[in-house]
Amino acid sequence: MISMADTVKMPADIARECEESVEYVQLVADVLLLHDDVEPTAVEPVTSASDSYVKCRDTIVARTKGLAILVRDLTVQLRGAKLSDVSRTLRSTAEAVIALTEAATHAAYTIGVADPRSKPYQPGLVDRYRFSRARFGITSACRKFHKDYGSLTEQQIVQVSSQIAANLTVLTESSRMAADIAPDPMSQDQFRQCAKSISGTTAALLSAIKCYAKSRQEKDREKCIIFTKPLLETINAMMAFGSLPEYSGVAARMSEQGREAQCAILGGAMAVVSSSIRLFTSTASLIENHEDPVQWQKMMQCCKAISDSTKLLSGALRENSITGSQRAPFFAVNSQE
Incomplete structure (x- = not known):
């Protein structure tokens, strides 16, 4: 080594x-x-x-x-x-x-x-690739709160918080854009509720991260881990919902030469x-x-x-x-x- x-x-x-x-x-x-x-x-x-x-x-x-x-x-x-x-x-x-x-x-x-x-x-209504990258960014950031990552400096905690916030902006914007172009009122409302759910679960997590950045105590770190779980569950539900066939668009059809x-x-x-x-x-x-x-x-x-x-x-x-x-x-x- x-x-x-x-x-x-x-x-x-x-x-x-x-x-x-x-x-x-x-x-x-x-x-x-x-x-x-x-x-x-x-x-x-x-x-x-x-x-x-x-x-x-x-x-x-x-x-x-x-x-x-x-x-x-x-x-x-x-x-x-x-x-x-x-x-x-x-x-x-x-x-x-x-x-x-x-x-x-x-x-x-x-x-x-x-x-x-x-x-x-x-x-389709949701950009599958953009959404996948944002979800990965949030997931990898949330993992850093687990103990096997070791201690985090205040600067690292701030960077993690910024990474989560930036990627969550992508997801909420994607949900709102999908709501604007959804084909029926029910779908429009469901996409808007997705955006609200992401925002709601985010508020609790960012508050916990802010507290942990100041205290650097394990009990506050544990709160961060607790609040990452509902956020990730909400994101995964949004991903599954936006990937339904009725929202996923129409694939390109390639000729044999083009393929x-x-x-x-x-x-x-x-x-x-x-x-x-x-x-x-x-x-x-x-x-x-x-x-x-x-x-x-x-x-x-x-x-x-x-x-x-x-x-x-x-x-x-x-x-x-x-x-x-x-x-x-x-x-x-x-x-x-």
Whole structure:
């Protein structure tokens, strides 16, 4: 195990962050890459399939370059046992992989519906991907109150509170937007009640967190844990309700040619995700066995796998292109939290 005078991060902290990075990236892969129906994930609305594809391709190229730099920095920081730097790089790497996955998913959707024989996606009342990311953000934040996470500094408690509040804003806004466009008064009222339920359970939790930040006593920490339970139950109920077939929209219908091009891009993106997950897992092992040459060899193999997978994705993007004459309608989906 690494022994160093790093008062900010300990090996156990890094191992936990590696685990959370795996969970975060896996969530995005499950929703975007392993789902039968690929949906658009662009933030900006676009009217031209060719323009959208080019934007996604340029984003992916930039992200792959950035990912290569992060992976290189991570290995250097691990060799120097700079745990605080490793922590920051891990978070940046996970975000880079997620952004790359989002762009690849939209590129795959774009090229699929660009074929005149395909039909575009019709959005539902709730943005499934945006909601899933917000729920994950809240769940991972709530877990930090459990004792196996160790003691929390006042700054960490404030950060957890901010993370919960920001993601809850996403969920309540999603509920209110769904209520505005729901097809009948009953559904409208149910979505509004979902927003009220989330707000109500949040108030008690944030009050408990505020108290715990001041007192730092275990009895107040226990109250935080108690109030996370009804909040998470409410969020899960909202997710299940919004995912009902009557609210989930209409999936895109891809032609055979569009599906083939789509699968090539998604396959490249999945390769990036898989190799990144192996990198996070390898980092956790390396933190605990810093002098083990076998662990360092595995780390180098992971770095090469990421490089190979980004080349695979770039190749799929080059081999499949959209001309300016191929156009299809798109629906903007704000996937940012």
